[in-house]
Amino acid sequence: MIKSFKKTIAILTASVIIGSLAGQSVFAAGPAQSSQSDNLKSLQKRLLEASLQRIADKNSKPDASAFIAPGIDTSSSKKIKVIVRLSVQPAAVGIYAAKQGNRMLAQEFTQEKVADEQTAFLVAAKAQGIDLSVNYKFDTVLNGMEVTVNANQIQKLAKIPGVQAIHPNLIYHPISEPDSLASETLDKNDMVPLKQIGVDKAWEMGFTGKGLKVGVLDTGVDYAHPDLKGAFQQGSNGPVYGYDSFNQDLDPYEDLPRGYFGGYAGSAHGTHVSGTIVGRAVNVTGDFNQKGVAYEAELHSYKVLGVKDDDYTAEAPTGTSAQIINGIEHAVEDHMDVINLSLGSALAKDANSPDSIAVNNAVLAGVIAVVANGNDGSSGHYYYSMGSPASAQLAISVAAATSPSVQYEVSVKDSVLAQSNLLRLVAWQSGQTVFGSIFGTKPVEAVYVGLGRETDYTSDPTMFKDKIVFISRGLISFEEKVKTAKKMGAKAIIIFNGIDKVENGVSVPNLDDNIPGRNGPIGSIAALGDGHDYIPLIDMPGQLGRSIARQLQMWGTLQFTFASDIKVIQLKGDTVAEFSSRGPNSDGNYGIKPDVSAPGVNIYSTFPAYGKVNPSQSYEHAYARESGTSMASPHVAGLALLVKEKHQDWSPADVRAALANTADEINKDGTMYDVYSQGSGRVNIVNALKTPAILQALDKITIYDNQYNPITMDSEAPNLSFGMIQAGSEASKPLQLKNTSGGSLTYTAQVVMHLKVTSDPDPTRAIPTPNVKDIKVTLDGLDTGNSNKITVGPYDRHRLTLTAKTKAKAPPGVYEGEVLLTNAKSGIPPLHLPFVIHVGEDDSANNSFAIQDIKLSNNTVTSDKPVDISFTLHSNTVNYILIGLYGLDEKFLGYVSYINDIEVKDDTEKLNYLPAGKITIPDFDGTYVDEYLSPEGDNVIKQLTDGNYNLGIIANSFNPETGELEDQTAIFKSIFVQDSSTESVTPSP
Template sequence: MKKRRLGNILLGSALTVSLIATSGVPNNVLAKDQGQTKVTEAERILKNLNDEQRRALKQLEVGPGFVISPDINVNTPELVNVIVEFKQAPAKVELMKQAAKGKKVALSSAKIKVEASHQQFKKEFNKLTGLKIAYSQNVNESKITREYKNAFNGVAVTVPGNVLEELVKSDVVKRIWNNKEIKLDLPKEPKELKSTAQSGSADSNQQIGADKLHEEKVTGKGIKVGVIDTGVDYNHPDLKNAYKGGYDFVDNDSDPMETTYEDWKKTQYPEVDPSSGSTYYTSHGTHVSGTVAGQKKNHVDYAVEGVAPESDLYVYRVLGPYGSGTTDAVLAGIDKAVGDDMDVINLSLGASVNDALYPTSVAINNAMLSGVVAVVAAGNTGPNENTVGSPGTSAFAITVGASDVSQTIATYSASAGDKKYSDIKLLGKNYTDKLEDLKDKSLDVVFVGLGKSSDVEGKDLKGKLALIQRGEIALDEKIQNARKAGAEAVIIYNNVEGEIAAYLGESTGYVPTFQLSKADGEHLKSQENVKFTFGLLGSVQTEGDHLADFSSRGPVAQNYDIKPDVVAPGVAIFSTYPEYMNDPEDGDNYDIAYTRMQGTSMASPHVAGAAALLLQEHPDYTPFDVKAALMNTADEMKEKYSVNEVGAGRIDVYEAAHAGVSLKVLDKTENVEGKETVEIDEETGSIAFGSHYQKDEELNLDKKVMIENHEKEDKEFKVKVEFLPAKDNIQDAKKNGVEVKIPDSISVSSEGKKEVKPAIHVPLDAANGRYEGYIHFVNKIMRKTIKFHLQSVTQIKVLIILN
C-alpha cells in the first residue's frame, strides 16, 4: 500500500541558496584531506556575531570575503591546481531559486545560462592565459581539466598561481578553491573487536528492519544508487547483476574497476604506502557497494545481501591507488551522478574541512535540491566533540554516524573429562568452515602456552585441539600459528576474570576457534590426556546499539547545527571484497571474497540502501521526505548519548516506510553569500536553537514544527519533553530552570496538518553551556521524536579591522 507524499521539497526562500557557512577546523570525514582550508578573518567575525550585531551589519560590506582560498600561493609563477566556482547556479537549482521568487523558468533556459557561464569563462581564460610574458612561461601549460554543470557549476583548472587574482575579476567567477589531495583514512582496525560490535549482512539488515521490508517485496527495485568511492569489483557474484554502470574519474574512462593487484604488479611502486599503511590496490568501494546492493548470488552460505538488493548499482571511481585522489575527481563524481539521474548517492569519503562552503558541500546540497538523496559519512575522528567533517556538516545531507549491531554468534555445548560446558562462544573461523561438522566430534587437547610460533614448534597438533592462553600476542596470531601447525580447532582461554569481549569473525588463516573463561581454561589445562567433545550447535545474541568510539561528533562549528542526523551499523561490517584481496594469485576465487571493515563509511551505505527502499515504497518522496522519515522513526540507543553524538538515533527503515505521520522542523539557517548574509530555509528533523549571547534578559526562542497526518483517521499525541542529564558540557536543565514549552497533547485530523511551536525558556541566571534533549510525540501505536540543542554563552569577542 503506497503512502501519500509527506510534503513539498522546501518552502519560501529555501531554494534561493544551497549551502551554509561554517568555519574550518581540522577533522576528517573518512578520507583525509592533506591540508586545511582557512577562512578569512572578516568571514570568521561575521559567523561569530550575535543576532543583534548580525542584523545591524546585514547591509554592510564584509570586505573581500572568501574569494581565493588563503592556502593558495597567488604569487608563484608555478602551476597550481584549483577549483573555480561560478556565480550561476546549476540548472535544476536555478529553477528552484526562480520558483521561490514566484517565477517560472524552463529547464532548457536554465541550462542555457549554465552553458553561457562556461563559454564566457573559457573565453576569458584563454585570453588571460595567452599573456605569457606578463605572468609566467608556464602559462602556456594552463588548462581546464574538468567541467561541472549539474551539482556544482564551475571548473577545475591548472594555472600559474599569479594568474588567479586576475581570474577572479571575471563576472562569472564566485570563488577559487585549492584542489586538495584526499586519502582514505579508516579507523585503525583493532586486533580484537568487541563482540557487541560485530555484524554480518543479515544481522545489520535485521537491526535496521530491512529484512522485514524484503519480505514485503520492498527491495529497492528500480531505484538507482550511485556509490562514489574507489571503484568496484563488478565481477563479484553478489554484485555482478546489480552493477549497471558508472564512470572512472581516475583513468577517465567508463570502467570503474577498483585498482587491482595486477595493476600494482605492473608498477614499480611499493605495495604498501609507508605513510598510511594502505595497499596500492583498493577494496573500499566494493565493500560499500555490497552493503547497498549485494544480491547474495555467490554459492557460499555467507554470501552478502545488501539493504537494497534489487536496486541498480552505479559506481563512480574517484579515488585511485592507495585510496587517494583529489577534490576535483570527487566533485566530478557527484556532478555526474546527478547528471545521470541517480535517485540516491553515497559518499563514504570527504575532506578534513569543517566547512559547508567547500565545493563538495555545495555539490551535496545542490544534489539534494535537485532531487537526489545524498548520504554522507560523518567521519572517524571521534570521540571528541566538533569532529564531524565536510560535507557531513551540510545542513541538507543525511549525515551518518556509526553504531554496533546485535549479532548472532555461534555456540557449542561440550564436555571434557569431568567437566561439561554450555554455550562456549565462537571466536573466529575460516570462511569455508562448516561448524556443524564438529558435532559429536572428540579431539585430543594439546596445551601450547601463549600460542607463539615458538610454543607450537615441534608440537603434534594435526587433527587435534590447541588450547591456548590469552596474552602477549594478538588472538589473530595465536589462531594462525595453531593452524599452521595442523590444529583442527582452537580454544583460547582468558587471562583475566570474565569472558573475552571479542569476536574476530572470518579469515582465511583461521580454523574454528572458541573461547573459555580463565577458570574453565585452567581446569581444562589441568586434565591430562583428555578429549574435548563437541555437543550441540547453538547461538547467542549480542546487544548492539552502542555508539562506536571512532564515530565523529557534532555540533557543526559556529552555527551549532546538530550532526550526525542518524546512526547506522558501522562496526566490523561483513561485506563483499575484491577477489584479489584474500587470494591475489592467478585464477578467480570468489568463495573467500569477503571481509569485515569498520567506519562511518560502512554505516553510510546502510542509510543509502534504506533510502532506496523508501523511494520504492514512496516514489513521490523528495530527498527531504526521506530524511525526515528516517529521523522521525529512529530508535533510541542502549545508552544516553548527546544529540550531537547519535542524532535522532539508529535508523529503523521498516518503521520509516510504514510511518503514517511525519514531523518536520521548518527552520532557517544563515549563509555568507558573496558580500552579504542571507537566510535559507532548512527542512529537517531536529531543532537547533543555536548559540546565544545572554546578557541582560531571559532567553525565549521558538521553532516551527509541522505535523502531517497521512492516514484516514485522526491522531492524538501525548507530548513529553526529555532533557539529557548533565554530562561534560551539557548542563542540568531542571537545576537551571531551562524548559521547553509545548502543549501536553496535540490532535491532528485525518489527512491534515498541525503546526506547533516548541519554545525554549532560559532564565538569566542559567549556567553557561549546552542544553540538549528530545521531544517525544507518542500515541498508542507510534512514537515520534524530535531532538533539540541550545548553546548559551555569556560573552562574545568582536574584532574590528581598520584599513
C-alpha cells in the same frame, strides 16, 4: 631551563591597521565585433560580451576579489590544482526553484547561463595573461571548475569578475576502520544487522528497491561479482556500470592488485559498500552470499577514489574534491534516486566546502544524498571530529552502531603478575568453539611479538607452534594479526589495547602505563567473530597488558593458564562505535550531525576477486567483514531507497525526516547517547515505512558561503539546534508537522528533556549533563483549547513553535531534549525530533573545561571595527595560553596572543600558574603574528584576507619544574573576516 619558551611573548596582541587599496573592477571582453557581420561567430561574441558586462555590473565594487581559502600558498610558483567557484547559481538551484513553483528563478539558473559565465571567465583569464588548464567543469551541483594554475597567479585569478571563491583540491579517503577487516562466515548471508534495522520485515511488506537507482561514489566496483553483476542496467551495448571520474572513462572497476612483495593490494571498498545496498544473493559457488538492503534496486558505480595505474606502492585509494564533484554531477545527470558517499576528509571542517556545496545541490535537484560521518571519534578528538562532506546540511549523515553478537568469557591467569582476569574471546575459527579442548587447563607458553607483524616473528617455525602469541593493538588490522599468528602455528592470540609509536624510525608498541582511551579492553571493534583463517583472539585491557609487556622486558618468560569454565556472552549491540565521528557540525550553529546511526561494525558484504581480468576466478570466498561509518552509510542508503519506493513523491528532506523521526534512541549502559554521537537514533525501517506524517524544523539555513550570494531556505531538518544562547535569555524556532496521508491525524505532544547523556569517554575531557531544571522548553501552536494535542488535516501542514528559556543562573553547557509526538491509533509510530541548546555564562562550576565562554564582541571582524575576544579561565593549573588562528582546513596560520607568567631566577625559567577568571584580548582586527619568523629573526605581522576562520584558545598545563606538558585543552570559535572597504555582511547563524 624550560627550553620550549626561550623565545616567548608575555602578552602580545597584534593590532596593526592595514589600509585598503583602491582600484577598478577588471574584466575582459572579446575583440570588437564587426557591425557588418551577423554570422554565428559574431553572435557568439555578442553573447560573450553580454555575459561579461553582466558579471562586470554585478562586481563593480573597487578591487572586488574572491575568497581564497586559507592554506593556499599564493607566493609559490608551483602549479597546483584548485576549485574555482563562480557567481551564477548552478543548474540544481533552478531545478529546486521549478519544484517550488518559482518559474522566474528556475529560468534564471540554467546550465546555459552557467556555461556563459564559465566561458567569460576563461576568456578573462586569458586576457589577464593567466596560464591555466581546465581539468573538470561543473554546472549542475556546483558552478565552477578544477583548474591547474601557478599558485602565484591565484590572487590575480581571484579578481576576475564572477569568481566567488577559490578552494584547495582536498584529498579524500574511503571511511573504513583499518582495525577490522576481512573475515569470512559460514552463514548463507548475514541477516543480523538487517534484522536489527527491520529490513526483513520491510521485504515482507513488499519493498525491495525495485525500479529505483542508487549511485555509489567510491573506489569503483567488481562488477564481475555474482552477487552484483545482475544489479546493473542492461543497455543496448551491454551493462551500464556508471562512470570513472578518477580516470575519466566509462569503466568504474576496482583498482587491480599490482606489484609484488608488498605492492598495492588493489581496492575493494566500493564493492563492499555496493553489496550492502544491492547484493542479489545469487552466488552458488560457495556456502554463503550477500543480500543487500534494497536488493532489487539498480546499481550505478561512480569511481571517485583510486590509485594511478603506474603507482605500485600506494597503500590506499584517494580522490580529490574535483573527482568527487565530477562523480556527483554524473550521478545527478544519470537521475539517481539515492547516492552514497562512504568517504570524507576529517581536515575539511567546512559546511560550505566545494564538495559539501555539491552534495547540497544534488539534494536540491531531488537526489537523496547519504554520507558517512567519519571514523575519527577515537583519534584524539571526540566532539567536532567529523569532516566533509558529512557536514553538508541537506545530506543524511550516518554514524556507526554495533550489532548483536556472541562473544565468550574466560578467566585467564598470567605468570608475570600472577593475576586472574576475566577476558573476552572475540574471534575464533569457524565451527570450532569448544575452547576447552583448545586451551586445556595447564599453563600454555606465550611469546611476546610486539605489534604482531610478520617481521615481528623470528624465522624459527617451531618458536610459536601451539603457543599463545601476546600482541599489542596498533599499526595493522586485527585481521592481519590473526592470520599471521595462525600462519606461524600459534594456538591463540591475546591482544592488549594499545597503540604504536615510532622509536628510532621504527614502529613499536607504546607501553606507557596511561594511554587515554586505550586503558580498558579494546571492545566491539576487535570482535571479528568467526572466520576460516582465524584462531582464538582474546581481548585484554590495555593497562594490564602493557604492564605485563613491561615486566617481560625484564623477566623474559610468560605463560597463560585458562579456566575450564567458559561462558557465552550475548551482546545486544546498539552502541555507538568508539571510532564513529561526533558532531557538532561546522555550520556555525552547533548543528546536529550525524542525523542517524546504523550498523557499521564487522559488516559482512561482497569483496572483489577481480574476475574482469581472470574470468575463471572463483568467487566462493569473495566476501569480507569491515567496520566503519562507510559500512553504516550504505545501510541507510538502502533504507532510503525503500522509503522512496513507497513514497515516490517525497522529497529528500521528507525521506530524511521519516528515517530520523522514527529511529530508535540507543544508550550506553542505560545512559542515552548524546545527539552528537547518535543523531536521532538507530534507524528502524518498519516505522519509517509506516509513519503517515513527518516532523521537521523550519529554521533558516544558508547552504552557500554566507558572504557570497547565499541561498537561505527552511532547513526541513529532522533535528534542531538553538545555537548558543546566554543564560537568562530565550529563543524560538519554527517546526512543522506534515501529514502525507489522506486522513486527519491527531498526536499528543510533549517536550522531553534528556536528564543525562553520554559525554567524551576521556575522563579528563568529559563533562556532566547540566541540570535541565535550569531551562524551560515549551511547544506552542497546539490545538485550540487543548494543551497537548496537535491535529493536522489530510495532506496538510501544521506550524509549531519551540521556545527555550533559560534561567538567569543557568550554568553553561549543552542541554538536550526532544519533541515527542504519539498517536493513539495502533500501528502509527511515534515521531521525535531532538534539539540541542548551548548555554554560555561566566563562572560555571559544572563544566570541567579549562577554557569556557569564548566570546567575540562581534562575529564579523574588520580592520576598522576591531572586536574584543573574551573567555573564562576555569582552572588553577594552566600556565600557558595560546590564542591562535586556524584555517578551515585546520592549518595553523599564526598567533593573536600568548598569555603566561614566566619567572626568571638564577638563569632558570619557571612557568607560574595563571589565576582563574575572565580574560579579555582587546582590539582584534584581523592582524596576527605569522607562525614563522622573518629571515632576520623578527615577528612578521600579517592581515587575514576575507573569509571564515577558527579562533582557537589553547590552554596548556606544563610542569613548572620540568617543563613537560601534562594537560592541554582547547575551544574554538568561528569568525568571519571582511575587509572594511567592502559592505559589511554578518554571517547567518
